[in-house]
Amino acid sequence: MNVLRRGLPALVAIVVGIVTLFGLLTVPPVAGTILGWATFLAAVALAMGVLNLFGVHFRRTIDGSSYSFLLLLSMLGVFGLALTDALGFTTGAVELVFFYIQAPLEAALASLLVFLLLFAGFRLLQRERTVGAVLFLLAVLFFLFTQSPLPAEVAAVVAPVRATVDNLLVAAGVRGLLLGIALGVITLSLRLLAGIERPYSS
């Protein structure tokens, strides 16, 4: 029983991973089929997530949480409008909700980020008086200054500095990060293929 419970997922993961890897290199249709399964599974997972969110907030609604009630109400409303749009009872009801409710809200929340970052940066050295904090603060100030619209005379002086910093320091840093991420992905892939890493069985 333990073998089936622990070994079977590992076996499936290893076999599928190896087949997909060699399929992408040799037989792309085979890999495409498997990736289609993965995409379908991702959609199913999204549906499962929606149902789970509904269940959680339903319980909270029963417990008396008003925010959960609003969440459930919004969810069911949008879903209902989608059904009406699908059934033809309404036209563009979902887009309307999106453009007049979701988009302004998301833009408003994103605009608040400026104020949050300003306030956090304003008190950066109040709690974290370290060299890193200072360097971080200086970097923020530099890039804000160089990316801001400047007078032409100033911009002419700042532009080369900004290009040098971007092409040397920033590009090098980002390349290092990307290479590290790639190496991490490779290592993790090998561990998954070898069954050493079993995130699906935890």
Next chain:
Amino acid sequence: MMEPIRCAHCGAENPPDSKFCNRCGQAIRSHARQVCPSCTTPNSRNLLYCDNCGTRLLGDKLPKEEPEEDDSQQSRTQPFSLPARPPGQTAELDYETGLPDWLKTGDDAGHGRAAEESKREMAAEEGSAQEPDRDDSLEAEAGASAEPLPQEPPDDVSDEEIIAGSLPDWLLDDEMTESFTQSEQGADEEDSLNADEEEFDEPLPDWLQALSEGEAESTDTGTSPATSAAADAEQEPVSGDDLDDWEVMFGGTEETAGTLDWLEEMSAEEIGGASEEEAEIPHWLAEPADASEDEAEAEKLVGAETPDWPSANASHTSALEPGVEKSPTESEPHEPGEAEVERAEAEQPALADEAPASEGRDDEEAFAAWLAEATSQTAAEGGAAGAEAEAELPLWMLEDEMPPGFGEIEEDQIPDWLREMSEPTEATTAESTAEELAAEAADVPDSPTEIEGVEEPPAAEQDEVSQGEVSQGEVPEWLASAEEEAEAEAVADEDELPDWLTEVELEEEADRETEGLPEAQALPEAPEEEEPPDWLGELDENLAETAPGEAEPLATAELPDWLMEMAPPEMEADLLAPATPEDLPVGGEDSEAEMEAFFADMDGVDELPDWLDEVEAAAPPAQNEEPPAEEAGEAPEWLELDEALPDDLTLLESERARENGPEVVPHEELPAWLDDVMFELEETDEFLESEAEEVTTAEEAPAAPETSEEGRSMRIEGVPEELAGAELPVWLEESAPIETTPDEAQRAPLEEVPEWLRPPAEAEAAAEVEEAVEFEHSGEWSADFDELPPEAEAEIAAAELQEAEIPDWLRALKPRALLEEEEADVVPEETSGPLAGLRDVIGIAPVVAERRRSEMLTPTSTSETQQQQVTLLRQLVRSDATDVVVATGHPGAADRSVAGSPLLRVLLAVLLLAALLTGLFLPDLLSTAPPPAPATGEVPAAVAAAAGESVLVAFDYTPAMAGALEAPAREILEALEAGESEVLFVSQSPAGLPLATAAVAEFEALDALSLGYLPGEAVGLRRLASCLAPDAACASLTGAPLSPAAQERLAEVNLVVVVTGEREDLVNWIEQVDTFTTKPLVAAVTPAVAPVALPYYTSGQLEAFTAAPDRTTATETTLDALALGHWTVIGLLGLGNLYYLLLSLRPRRTTSAGRVRKVRGEG
């Protein structure tokens, strides 16, 4: 059927294979059994041959040459063969089992003294009961004739009976086994010794009993036999309790020195050839002579009952005398010259000086007269019998012991009776050659009987005389018993008592009563170098000419059992064969001649043999003095081979060892004869040659070394206490193998180990020892044992426990082959599997043999820290914000920060909003320019190049990023519209698809088709990439069916445009789509993602990208607002951090530390 093993602890009998006692549980010691060298079957110690295969069980204790029975045994037994036996026809010498019991009861002086009293009482009680047995045996040997000597067997007695009667009991297997069993069963000392005495006394003839008693008495009293009675009367009698065994045996005290001294003096007189016969006659002979003046019949009896074995033994003794330089095989007669006499005297100066000389002449004169009468009567009885008797004379009396100047004795010096006797003897011995006689004489063992034989006549006489006077405490037990037996016999069987003994006894008593002087005073002080009497010389000459075949039977068949037991095994083996009626002594007609020969023998010992000199030298000068270390353990170490000896005997030896003190004799002093006996007896001639050398070397080391207590704890069974511990005769010492004790060997280096213990070659021995040591220290075997299962280890441990009793030094010397056999015994045999039947197989490692328990994955364990963190998180989530408290290190600052936080936040927000609003509502406030775009290529140019072609545009941004990305997205769509490109748009974000639809809708001329929402992120993009292949025909995308137009445009896409504000989305597009297609990829990203796109652009994976607000799209208003907002933020960040930085550098005021503040509630 093997015999049960007796537990040494409780005495219970156990099955033969028992390792532990069934009664007490004690481990049965390995030495309780002896392993058969052939079949490895354990046998009891008392067995001589394996109960399973019949192999001799003593092979492991014998030298390597032991298996070669034919050659080695033959050569080894030759020196101990009687003259009648040709070399090689002797029995096998068995050192352990072939020894008589009395030789195994090594009694120490201390314990012997303590046991003598009790034993003496017991012997006195048993003496009367045993006496008739001896009489019976005497009758059986002597027949029904009135002749006292048992020289002719009766007709009705068969050969077997004769052999059985003449052989000692220990030669008989059954009896021998019984004796060993008795001794092994741990009977106490008294019982065993008494039992041995019984065996000892049983076949003893009367005359020998009397002789032995007289001898013992003489040694006890410390005087010569002739003067013992007088010494008893005047001197303080020396009790046997105060004497050591060897002292009792050989007269080691000052008083007993007179005994040997008397012999020397007597010999000196004879050698010197004094003209006066009476003066030359020894005193001990003089007394009987005086006594026989009245009764001439007694002399005949004396001569008749005197056996020939003393002469034979004496001849051999003379042949093997250490002082004799020539080989015994040589035919030249041995002439004990002056050198020997001087040496003997030099060794015993004190003894010679103390010899009584004043009162001996009277006795000598009387004896001379008696002897003259006896000889005359003997001559009258017939020359034939005298000739036969002369033929039985020992050889040494013929040639070897011919004293110097013997031939020069004048006729007038020779008694008449001797002259008469010599004539026929010369006629009969003309045929023999001198070589044969000498060689055969050399085979006569130097048994202790020689000593008795030499002293027998005077001892017997003295014993008879002083029998009733010697107190019980002065006589050893065995002698006491013998005395009582003799008394009882004298009273009960008056007719059977030899007349000569009776008369001599009477004479002695009368003489003692009349004279009242000690015999020691009567001992003549004879000159040192005097020739023997003529009559003795003639006897020697006649006997030397006697054929050996005639003399041997007398020497063998007449030996009583107790003397046979004292003889070496080889000798007794020889006695088995010749004990035929033909070999038996002639009838009583020769008794007189034999008597004369006996006396001649007595006189013929004109000088002390070297072995007797050694005995004297070994004897301590005084009885109270402790014997030397070499003498304390007279019994050789090889007697320790008998591990089955009772423990009480071991205690005796240990007691004696304590009394004698530590004794350490280096091995260098080990006599060579001990080594040679074990290994160099293969060839007879070589042995005979080496015999003389060994005897010579024996002078240098007269006693066997006894170094350790164990070595001194020699065990001799069956020997009387007087003889126990006494120095062994030469033939016993020669036949004794040497075995060093463990302690001794451990102390001594390897080179000190006796040669017989060593392997054949010294280098080989060292090599074997080194190999053994290396093997033990290598640890290979121990590593193998460690891997064995516990059961195997237990078995091996048990086996090793049993074998641990073998000393390491001895084990190291053990041949490797035997060690391997032991190891084979230890390692169990495989009973199953393909290796079944094999031994010493490498065991299965426990790792492999043991069952491996499957390791179950333990559930995820959380540390204590993690649990605390989880608990805290739950509190943060569920509890009210006001309940969460945090500790701040600076209460004042916290208060100010918390207190000023809303104001500050508001202030900052207001400042930022003011800047933005100022830029929006106050145009041309700042003359700013758009920020310089990085070198990202020309996105519009790439889009323009794709005019008229299918272009895939991905709107991967959400409404949150719409403010930053809608402008570039619109510029791209405008260019596509301008280029009349066919547009396919898709989004990975559900919120991006409406934004895309809205943006596309703004451009009415733009031919655009939506591919919908693309789920799966990287996977979805990979599947989309598969549909971008030129020949790919995707009817559906991620499960959603595609319209034919969409399929057609998808297959004809020549440009991919990605508008995203997320790093991951850009990376997925580049890695999953651009990698598998050759289509150009351009991107419009936010300034935050621009650093991520730059590396891909520089590597060529990204055709172009744009991150800055396009100059074309940005207005002056937005630019001013954007510029003012940036500057405001930069100013606030700088000022605020500078303030806090300076604030932190300011000296703090002391406040109450540890105050808890509510943070979130105040925030």
